[in-house]
Amino acid sequence: MADRTDAIVDTLAEAFSDLMEADPAAFRVKFRKMAADPFAFYRGSACLFYADVADREDPWADERTSRVWIQGDLHAENFGTYMDGDGRLIFDVNDFDEAYLGHFTWDVTRFAASLALLGWRKAIPDADLTDLIGRYLRAYVDQVRTFTRVQDDRSFALRLDTCDGPVQQALLRAKLSTRVALLDSTTETEGYDRVLREGSGVRRLDDAEEERVREAFGRYLDTIPDGKRHTGVEYAIKDVAGRSGFGIGSAGLPAYTVLIEGYNQALDNDVVLSMKQGNVAAPSRVVPEEAVAGVFHHHGHRTVLSQRALQAHSDRHLGWTDLDGVGFVVSEVSPYESDLDWSELTEPSDIAPVVEYLGRATAKVHCVADSDADDSIVDFQTEEAITAVLDGREDEFVDWVVDFAHSYAARVREDHGLFVEAFRDGRIPGVSST
Numbered sequence: 218m219a220d221r222t223d224a225i226v227d228t229l230a231e232a233f234s235d236l237m238e239a240d241p242a243a244f245r246v247k248f249r250k251m252a253a254d255p256f257a258f259y260r261g262s263a264c265l266f267y268a269d270v271a272d273r274e275d276p277w278a279d280e281r282t283s284r285v286w287i288q289g290d291l292h293a294e295n296f297g298t299y300m301d302g303d304g305r306l307i308f309d310v311n312d313f314d315e316a317y318l319g320h321f322t323w324d325v326t327r328f329a330a331s332l333a334l335l336g337w338r339k340a341i342p343d344a345d346l347t348d349l350i351g352r353y354l355r356a357y358v359d360q361v362r363t364f365t366r367v368q369d370d371r372s373f374a375l376r377l378d379t380c381d382g383p384v385q386q387a388l389l390r391a392k393l394s395t396r397v398a399l400l401d402s403t404t405e406t407e408g409y410d411r412v413l414r415e416g417s418g419v420r421r422l423d424d425a426e427e428e429r430v431r432e433a434f435g436r437y438l439d440t441i442p443d444g445k446r447h448t449g450v451e452y453a454i455k456d457v458a459g460r461s462g463f464g465i466g467s468a469g470l471p472a473y474t475v476l477i478e479g480y481n482q483a484l485d486n487d488v489v490l491s492m493k494q495g496n497v498a499a500p501s502r503v504v505p506e507e508a509v510a511g512v513f514h515h516h517g518h519r520t521v522l523s524q525r526a527l528q529a530h531s532d533r534h535l536g537w538t539d540l541d542g543v544g545f546v547v548s549e550v551s552p553y554e555s556d557l558d559w560s561e562l563t564e565p566s567d568i569a570p571v572v573e574y575l576g577r578a579t580a581k582v583h584c585v586a587d588s589d590a591d592d593s594i595v596d597f598q599t600e601e602a603i604t605a606v607l608d609g610r611e612d613e614f615v616d617w618v619v620d621f622a623h624s625y626a627a628r629v630r631e632d633h634g635l636f637v638e639a640f641r642d643g644r645i646p647g648v649s650s651t
Contacts (some may be wrong), residue, residue: 222635222644225265230646232264232502236470237647243461244648248640255626255633256334263290263315263499265632266327269625271503277614278320281602284509285595286526288582289315289500291324292331296575297556298391301374301530306388306553308375308574309528310582314546316523317500318509318595321583321603322618325357326625328579329618332572333626335559343623345565349572350622354615356576358607361584364600370585371529375574383562384574391553397485399552404456404476404487411487412456413476420459430457430473430492433540437492437547440521440536442589453478455487470494471543474550489550490534494543495520512594515544525590527582 230237237244251261259266275283288295288310297311329350336346364370377388404411413419422430431454438452456476472493479486495516501509513519517537525531534549562568584600586592607614643649 218635221632222639224268225262225632225636226639226644226646228265228268229262232497232499234647236496239471241648248645248648252633252637252640254338255630256331256338258633258636259331259334259629260290260292260294262632262636263327264502266330266625267323267499267503269628270323270326275320275322276617277322277606279602279606281597281599282322282606283320284318284506285321285583285599285602286523286586287317287319287321287324287500288313288527288579289317289319289324289498289523291328291579293328293335293559293575294331294556296578298387298553299532300391300551300553301528303530305374305376305530306391307530308380308384308388308557309578311554311556313520313524313527314496315498315500316520316527317498317504319500319504321599323500324579324583325354326618326621328575329353329622330625330629333622334629336568337626337630339563341565341568346623347619349565349568350619351615352569353572353576353579354618355611356573357580358611358614360577360580361600361603361607364580364584365598365604370600371588373577373581373585374529375578380574382570383557383567384571387555387557391555394552394555396552399489399550400485400487403474403489403550406484410455411476411484413458413474418461419474420461422457422459426459427457429540430475433492433538433545434475434547437536437538437545440538440547441534444589445533447480449480450478450482451480451488460491460493470496475547488534490547491550492538492540492545492547494540495537495546498523515539517544517546519544520546522591522594525587526595528587529581529585531587531589 233244247261251258290312295310295312298306298308299311301307332350332353333346336349375384377385400411403414405414434454454475454477458474460472460474470493472491475490475492477488477490479488497516498519513522521535521537524535532548536547538545538547562571639645
């Protein structure tokens with residue numbers, strides 16, 4: 218146990234040392250959230266997952282399937298709704314901060330273990346979890362195979378008219394959201410225009426910092442693809458502020474909120490943008506190829522290229538910039554983004570159709586890219602590569618992933634206890650528990 222505790226502490230310290238030094242208070246909050254239960258610990262420790270699986274034998278990884286775009290931190294709570302670049306509400310994977318190039322199995326096994334952890338938290342028996350993980354995997358394989366047979370991959374999406382149950386309900390709830398409600402919660406009217414509302418997590422900038430942010434914003438505009446960039450009054454900055462208070466995954470990352478003019482000068486379509494420092498993707502710590510890292514200018518650039526490769530219709534405001542030599546991701550703060558609510562999904566019969574949708578959504582991010590994606594990085598059809606290694610061995614693949622999910626979930630439950638004790642004892646350098 219002592220050796221495993223050391224491994225946990227050393228891995229977290231190595232992954233987050235710079236950010237912990239810059240903002241130890243943010244990491245104290247992160248670690249307290251991770252201490253809540255094994256699933257929360259798993260969400261916040263992707264770096265530990267990759268340290269564990271990096272040297273694991275992977276019979277499904279060949280020259281192609283070991284070097285595909287992956288989401289990088291796929292777990293049960295990283296799915297939800299968004300408005301795509303064509304104006305349609307979509308249910309899909311919705312977080313790309315850890316996206317990188319790696320084994321397609323890393324996404325699949327990370328999700329499967331998360332489902333085992335989530336099911337344990339709901340006291341679902343192992344036999345039912347085996348069935349649920351199998352349903353996810355078989356839906357994934359079926360959708361990957363389907364992509365090898367259709368001409369237009371990007372026509373597939375989980376929309377209001379193509380799904381039902383809790384996934385459709387999530388989309389219907391998103392449909393009730395409005396841009397005006399988002400603007401009213403984050404901005405206020407001052408005179409005849411909107412400005413960012415003061416509040417928790419909002420930091421006003423001095424003149425020098427604001428000027429640097431505005432210059433960085435100008436560089437960002439050049440990264441918007443021509444087909445998604447609008448002309449006219451849009452992109453005029455109305456207000457800018459510093460931002461803090463992110464979730465488990467983004468603790469300590471500097472960020473800004475930028476309020477800009479929308480399609481016209483009416484106040485009801487202003488746009489709120491997030492400009493957040495790109496983080497070091499967890500899979501990148503175990504992918505040794507320098508040629509992969511050399512593709513990216515910085516972590517902001519990497520995040521955007523990854524998202525465009527993984528999302529069929531990406532945010533039309535998505536782009537990157539740099540500030541003081543550090544890469545940042547720019548994206549819209551959308552009123553239509555909402556995570557899947559697992560709180561009411563308690564019985565295996567309720568969860569089964571949901572995980573089948575999640576399997577198809579996972580296949581989509583692996584196989585279907587945005588029209589503006591850089592197809593020179595992965596220059597083959599992912600669906601054909603994955604189908605080739607799975608052909609005739611689907612049952613073996615399912616058993617391999619299921620076995621990992623159960624065994625790794627058990628390890629995470631033990632690791633969670635070791636982490637809590639190490640944090641309470643002040644063993645994580647740079648972050649005290651008090």
